Amino acid sequence: MTDHAIVATHVSKQFGDTVVLRDINMEVERGKVSCLIGPSGSGKSTLLRCIAFLEQATSGTILVEGQPLGFVGDGKDRRRQSPAELRKVRSKIGMVFQQFNLWPHMTALGNVSAALRRVRGMSRSEAEDRAMRQLDHVGLKERAGHYPSQLSGGQQQRVAIARALALDPTIMLFDEPTSALDPELTGEVLSVMRELAAEGMTMVVVTHEIGFAASVGHKVAFLDGGKLLFHDTPEAVFQKPREPRLEQFLDTYLDRGAAMLK
Amino acid sequence: MTWKLFSLLLEASLMTLLVSSISILVGLGIAIVLSGMRMSGNRALFAITGVFISFFRGVPLLVQLLLIYNLLPVLGLTLPSLATAIIGLSLCTAAYQAENLRGGFEGVPKGLVESAEMAGFSPVQTFIHIRTPIALRMTFPALVNEAILILKSSSLVSAIGLIELTKMAQNLAASTYMPLPIFASAGVIYLAINLVVAWLGRRAENALPGLPTK
Numbered sequence: 201m202t203d204h205a206i207v208a209t210h211v212s213k214q215f216g217d218t219v220v221l222r223d224i225n226m227e228v229e230r231g232k233v234s235c236l237i238g239p240s241g242s243g244k245s246t247l248l249r250c251i252a253f254l255e256q257a258t259s260g261t262i263l264v265e266g267q268p269l270g271f272v273g274d275g276k277d278r279r280r281q282s283p284a285e286l287r288k289v290r291s292k293i294g295m296v297f298q299q300f301n302l303w304p305h306m307t308a309l310g311n312v313s314a315a316l317r318r319v320r321g322m323s324r325s326e327a328e329d330r331a332m333r334q335l336d337h338v339g340l341k342e343r344a345g346h347y348p349s350q351l352s353g354g355q356q357q358r359v360a361i362a363r364a365l366a367l368d369p370t371i372m373l374f375d376e377p378t379s380a381l382d383p384e385l386t387g388e389v390l391s392v393m394r395e396l397a398a399e400g401m402t403m404v405v406v407t408h409e410i411g412f413a414a415s416v417g418h419k420v421a422f423l424d425g426g427k428l429l430f431h432d433t434p435e436a437v438f439q440k441p442r443e444p445r446l447e448q449f450l451d452t453y454l455d456r457g458a459a460m461l462k
Numbered sequence: 463m464t465w466k467l468f469s470l471l472l473e474a475s476l477m478t479l480l481v482s483s484i485s486i487l488v489g490l491g492i493a494i495v496l497s498g499m500r501m502s503g504n505r506a507l508f509a510i511t512g513v514f515i516s517f518f519r520g521v522p523l524l525v526q527l528l529l530i531y532n533l534l535p536v537l538g539l540t541l542p543s544l545a546t547a548i549i550g551l552s553l554c555t556a557a558y559q560a561e562n563l564r565g566g567f568e569g570v571p572k573g574l575v576e577s578a579e580m581a582g583f584s585p586v587q588t589f590i591h592i593r594t595p596i597a598l599r600m601t602f603p604a605l606v607n608e609a610i611l612i613l614k615s616s617s618l619v620s621a622i623g624l625i626e627l628t629k630m631a632q633n634l635a636a637s638t639y640m641p642l643p644i645f646a647s648a649g650v651i652y653l654a655i656n657l658v659v660a661w662l663g664r665r666a667e668n669a670l671p672g673l674p675t676k
Binding site: 252301 | 574578582671
């Protein structure tokens with residue numbers, strides 16, 4: 201058993217003739233936080249979705265906690281996992297989406313408890329007790345009876361985090377979790393994520409929040425044009441003389457920050 | 463037009479309500495199953511639903527009712543008119559409701575299905591607990607509309623011998639020689655029922671929580 205929660209090996213992804221990911225090799229250590237940054241269209245979200253098997257990598261393998269996810273074997277022997285196998289390995293992963301993707305016909309409590317009841321087979325009261333504790337954890341116990349449409353974006357995203365955590369994943373994937381939020385609402389979501397990182401959750405975070413990546417990430421991965429250019433500590437990525445593509449990418453952020461200060 | 467005659471019409475309208483409401487609900491159930499078959503990815507199931515929907519939307523309801531009424535005995539099934547009427551109306555409305563629902567199912571954002579998938583729901587569970595409730599909410603106004611259409615179309619089951627509002631009106635008109643007040647009364651009763659259905663529908667629509675906002 202390695203110390204790696206996620207191992208992506210030679211992962212490539214094509215949509216028709218468009219190559220989105222080129223031979224990505226990446227490892228995420230257990231208990232660590234990796235932040236994926238890069239310009240839009242660089243393939244960072246696609247990589248995250250390939251790890252979760254929401255997109256199928258054209259080639260390569262993904263190991264989650266030592267077990268293959270999505271495809272088994274490589275090269276000629278590569279075949280899709282059975283749905284039951286897939287669900288079993290995937291149950292180790294919790295996923296948080298840019299658009300929250302809460303189910304609009306269920307309350308916050310319903311969203312968090314639904315899979316506990318339907319997938320884990322808990323009784324209603326057991327599932328709701330547990331869901332309530334998760335909502336409390338993200339500071340939303342009082343909003344348990346609210347529907348997503350009655351919650352702010354930041355609150356919706358925290359419910360979505362609680363929904364994922366309720367299933368006891370060992371890995372959490374975040375796909376631009378604050379990109380759909382008003383700037384004043386990103387803080388509450390980032391602080392929940394910070395707390396989660398401090399508790400030792402393995403996390404992969406696709407983000408535009410460079411500050412978060414630098415302060416919370418144990419590793420920062422920089423993607424450009426479908427290639428993984430760096431996957432290293434924030435110090436190494438941000439402080440040494442930088443590779444021109446990264447420099448250019450960071451400059452646009454600094455410019456934007458500077459523009460906001462004016 | 464006496465109270466006695468009017469009360470006979472009211473009584474018969476209960477049969478109209480009974481046949482229509484059962485047919486709407488049974489039809490809805492069939493429509494959901496049809497939608498599931500259609501979305502299963504299985505070509506044979508997809509083809510079967512296509513044929514079903516084309517047939518029941520393309521053949522006049524009156525002809526369908528007469529077909530079923532005459533076909534069942536050939537198959538060795540002798541059912542009361544009420545059952546035959548419900549079968550005919552249910553199958554017909556199911557085809558229309560399946561088409562209505564299609565728009566709803568297509569409108570369920572992909573992300574909501576992905577989040578269900580990541581939460582461990584099987585495709586069938588996702589269909590039952592996520593897709594269907596959302597599709598139903600999105601197409602609820604069309605469902606109310608269909609309920610009103612079926613309430614009116616139920617007058618056609620008078621052709622297979624069921625004594626509902628229209629048939630009762632015809633019978634009374636023939637025996638009293640007062641067709642005008644009797645058919646006018648029947649019309650008023652249909653209108654009143656449908657106004658109530660439309661009103662209830664709007665109230666229910668407002669009470670239904672949360673549609674996807676995107």
